[in-house]
Amino acid sequence: MRLILVDDHKIMRDGLRTLIERQKDVEIVAEAEDGITAVQLARELSPDFIIMDISLPNLNGVDATRKITSENPNIKVIALTMYSDKWSLKKMLRAGASGYLAKDCNYDELIQALHTVKANNYYLSSGIARTVINEYIHLIKSSDYTGSVLTARERQVLQLIAEGKTTVETASMLNLSKKTVEAHRSQIMNKLGLYNLPELVKYAVREGLTSI
Known part of the structure; x- marks a missing residue:
């Protein structure tokens, strides 16, 4: 094994x-x-x-x-x-x-x-x-499990944001452009209806994305 x-x-x-x-x-x-x-x-x-x-x-x-x-x-x-x-x-x-x-x-x-x-x-x-x-x-x-409102990429971006990574650091870690990360962040906020960092961090912790 x-x-x-x-x-x-x-x-x-x-x-x-x-x-x-x-x-x-x-x-x-x-x-x-x-x-x-x-x-x-x-x-x-x-x-x-x-x-x-x-x-x-x-x-x-x-x-x-x-x-x-x-x-x-x-x-x-x-x-x-x-x-x-x-x-x-x-x-x-x-x-x-x-x-x-x-x-x-x-x-x-x-x-x-x-x-x-x-x-x-x-x-x-x-x-x-x-x-x-x-x-x-x-x-x-169960066939009725619908999954998260966020995509896998959005969940990863959210975790890095919650862990204090800057946009530039997140872009580098995920091999994305700065504009793409900013677009993901905007999409995350719109989907969740959360528009400030403390609320995003609380959501990430509650969803088990990070243990901060």
Whole structure:
């Protein structure tokens, strides 16, 4: 099993690497500290698994997962996060994640999750109630889910704005022109009916785009 670790804390990645490399059938092929790098590495390396944090700079784990699984459905994403609420769970499952673990899980549960997902099953942390599991498995398969009012690109621009990036910095990171970023920002404001930065930041936090 070829695996990529995605977490913005190096100490967390180092700890995971030490634990996971005990398994002879698992090879860690790369690490990433933000969502954009994770998407790029997934394209280049086509791993079997990605262990993904949710709270990531530049591109959050939910949107990174959505990009990765839409481009390559064979890649299995397992969330490993401090968030144990049902809303974070719902967002990751809808984005295409196959597993969801809280960071307080033990080593055996992490390995069990890898093998469960490898067998094309979902694995959700034992701390989540069975009724919640059933509810959200149903939700991600529901045909009436309409998705976000913003496009994937607009969500990414909004995250960078909320994280304090300037228009020039955002344009450089996304390989866009300054005018294109400004157009996205205007479109975001019009769609949401929010016309100042504090309101945009609050919306981004509420929607899980950033953890500021």
